[in-house]
Amino acid sequence: MRLPQFEYVEPKTLKQASKTLASDKRTVALAGGTDLLVNMKHRVIEPKRIINLKTIPKLNHVAAGKEGLRIGALATLHDISSSLVIKERCPALAQAAREVGAYAHQAMGTLGGNLCQGNRCRFYNQSAFWRGVRPPCFKVAGKVCYVVPKSKECHSAYCGDLAPVLIALDAQMKIAGPEGERSLPLKKLYTHNGIKPLSLKKGEILREILIPPSSGKTLYLKWRFRDSLEFPILSLALHIEKDGKDQVKNGRIVFSAAGRGPVEAVLAEKMMKGISFDEAMIERISDQAVKEISPMRTSIHSPAYKRKMAGILLKQALEQLRNAK
Ligand SMILES: Cc1cc2nc3c(=O)[nH]c(=O)nc-3n(C[C@H](O)[C@H](O)[C@H](O)COP(=O)(O)OP(=O)(O)OC[C@H]3O[C@@H](n4cnc5c(N)ncnc54)[C@H](O)[C@@H]3O)c2cc1C
Ligand code: SF4
Structure with missing residues (x-):
C-alpha cells in the first residue's frame, strides 16, 4: 500500500511546529509514524502536510528528580522499556511499553504517539477498498454507526497500552501550544468522544509526561x-x-x-x-x-x-x- 502525497516539514523548535500545526486543519504531527502512516496508507486520514516532531531536539529525555519521573513525548517505547530508572521506579510502565505491537513498533513508536494514537474500530481501521462497499460512518463524516446502528455517536475504542498505567499513577502532561504551555492531568487528554477522542486544541503538541513519586x-x-x-x-x-x-x-x-x-x-x-x-x-x-x-x-x-x-x-x-x- 502506498502513501498519498503530502507536504513534509522539519521544524527546528516546538514553537515553529505548533505554529505550523495551527495554521491549517489538514496539517498533522508525525512522531514514530507507526499509527499515523498506517492510517494514511488506508486513506483513513489524508493530511495535506506532515510535521516531523523528531527533528525537534530535547524531546526524548527520561529524567528522575524530586518531583518524580519526567519523560519526553519523543522517548521511544524501547527507551521506556529499557530505561533502568523506569524499570526501578515504574516497572508497570516499562512492561506496558514492552507489550506494544512488535519490536519495530517499540523501536519507532513514541510515548506521545502512543498516548495520542487514534481510536480503533473494525469498520474504520480498514483499507479504502474494504470500507468502500458501504456508506461512510460517523467517524468519516457519514450518517451511520455500524457498531451501534441506533446510536448517533461513534463508539470507536481507545486501545493504547501506556495510558492506563500512567493514569493509574496520576501522571500529568505538559502541552506546548501557540499560546504557550499548559499542564493538566493525563486523564483529561481523553474526551471519550469517538470522533474527536483527544482534548488537544489547535496547534497543541504533547511535550512531556510527569509521573509523581508514589509509594504504592x-x-x-x-x-x-x-x-x-x-x-x-x-x-x-x-x-x-x-x-x-x-x-x-x-x-x-x-x-x-x-x-x-x-x-x-x-x-x-x-x-x-x-x-x-x-x-x-x-x-x-x-x-x-x-x-x-x-x-x-x-x-x-x-x-x-x-x-x-x-x-x-x-x-x-x-x-x-x-x-x-
Ligand atoms: C500492527 C500494529 C500493532 C500495534 N499494536 C499496538 C499495541 O499493541 N498497543 C498500542 O498501544 N499501540 C499499538 N500500535 C499503535 C502504535 O504502533 C503505537 O501506539 C505507537 O506507540 C504510536 O506511536 P508513534 O510515535 O508511532 O505515533 P505516530 O504514528 O507518529 O502518531 C500517532 C498519532 O499521535 C499524534 N502524535 C504523535 N506524537 C504527538 C505529540 N507529541 N503530541 C500530539 N500528537 C502527537 C500523531 O499526529 C498521530 O495522530 C500498533 C500499530 C500497528 C500498526
Ligand atoms: S461510527 Fe461506528 S462504525 Fe464508524 S468508527 Fe465509529 S464505532 Fe466504528
Missing part, C-alpha cells in the same frame, strides 16, 4: 491471543497504596480497549478505600468494576467476552497485589 505498587495486565503484534483485547492497570495496617489508602483501576477512552472504574476504586483484601471483597470489587466499563463490538470480540475478561484480569491483579507490602 502498580500492575499492568494485557489480554490478547498472541504474544506480540496485537492490540489489547482488554487490558488493566491496577495501582494500590497501603497504610501501615495493611489497609488500602488509595487504589486506582484503569482499563484500555473497554470504551471510547481509558476507563477508570471510580466506584470500584471507592470500594477499595480502607479495606484489607479477602476473597469476598476481591469478588465484589471486580463485579463493580465490570459494571463501569462499556465495551462495544468494535473488534471481533464481543462486549460480553470483554466484560468477562475484565473481571478475570482484575481478580488476578488484586490477588497479586493482595500480599504486596
Whole structure:
C-alpha cells in the first residue's frame, strides 16, 4: 500500500511546529509514524502536510528528580522499556511499553504517539477498498454507526497500552501550544468522544509526561491471543497504596480497549478505600468494576467476552497485589 502525497516539514523548535500545526486543519504531527502512516496508507486520514516532531531536539529525555519521573513525548517505547530508572521506579510502565505491537513498533513508536494514537474500530481501521462497499460512518463524516446502528455517536475504542498505567499513577502532561504551555492531568487528554477522542486544541503538541513519586505498587495486565503484534483485547492497570495496617489508602483501576477512552472504574476504586483484601471483597470489587466499563463490538470480540475478561484480569491483579507490602 502506498502513501498519498503530502507536504513534509522539519521544524527546528516546538514553537515553529505548533505554529505550523495551527495554521491549517489538514496539517498533522508525525512522531514514530507507526499509527499515523498506517492510517494514511488506508486513506483513513489524508493530511495535506506532515510535521516531523523528531527533528525537534530535547524531546526524548527520561529524567528522575524530586518531583518524580519526567519523560519526553519523543522517548521511544524501547527507551521506556529499557530505561533502568523506569524499570526501578515504574516497572508497570516499562512492561506496558514492552507489550506494544512488535519490536519495530517499540523501536519507532513514541510515548506521545502512543498516548495520542487514534481510536480503533473494525469498520474504520480498514483499507479504502474494504470500507468502500458501504456508506461512510460517523467517524468519516457519514450518517451511520455500524457498531451501534441506533446510536448517533461513534463508539470507536481507545486501545493504547501506556495510558492506563500512567493514569493509574496520576501522571500529568505538559502541552506546548501557540499560546504557550499548559499542564493538566493525563486523564483529561481523553474526551471519550469517538470522533474527536483527544482534548488537544489547535496547534497543541504533547511535550512531556510527569509521573509523581508514589509509594504504592502498580500492575499492568494485557489480554490478547498472541504474544506480540496485537492490540489489547482488554487490558488493566491496577495501582494500590497501603497504610501501615495493611489497609488500602488509595487504589486506582484503569482499563484500555473497554470504551471510547481509558476507563477508570471510580466506584470500584471507592470500594477499595480502607479495606484489607479477602476473597469476598476481591469478588465484589471486580463485579463493580465490570459494571463501569462499556465495551462495544468494535473488534471481533464481543462486549460480553470483554466484560468477562475484565473481571478475570482484575481478580488476578488484586490477588497479586493482595500480599504486596
Ligand atoms: C500492527 C500494529 C500493532 C500495534 N499494536 C499496538 C499495541 O499493541 N498497543 C498500542 O498501544 N499501540 C499499538 N500500535 C499503535 C502504535 O504502533 C503505537 O501506539 C505507537 O506507540 C504510536 O506511536 P508513534 O510515535 O508511532 O505515533 P505516530 O504514528 O507518529 O502518531 C500517532 C498519532 O499521535 C499524534 N502524535 C504523535 N506524537 C504527538 C505529540 N507529541 N503530541 C500530539 N500528537 C502527537 C500523531 O499526529 C498521530 O495522530 C500498533 C500499530 C500497528 C500498526
Ligand atoms: S464505532 Fe461506528 S461510527 Fe465509529 S468508527 Fe466504528 S462504525 Fe464508524
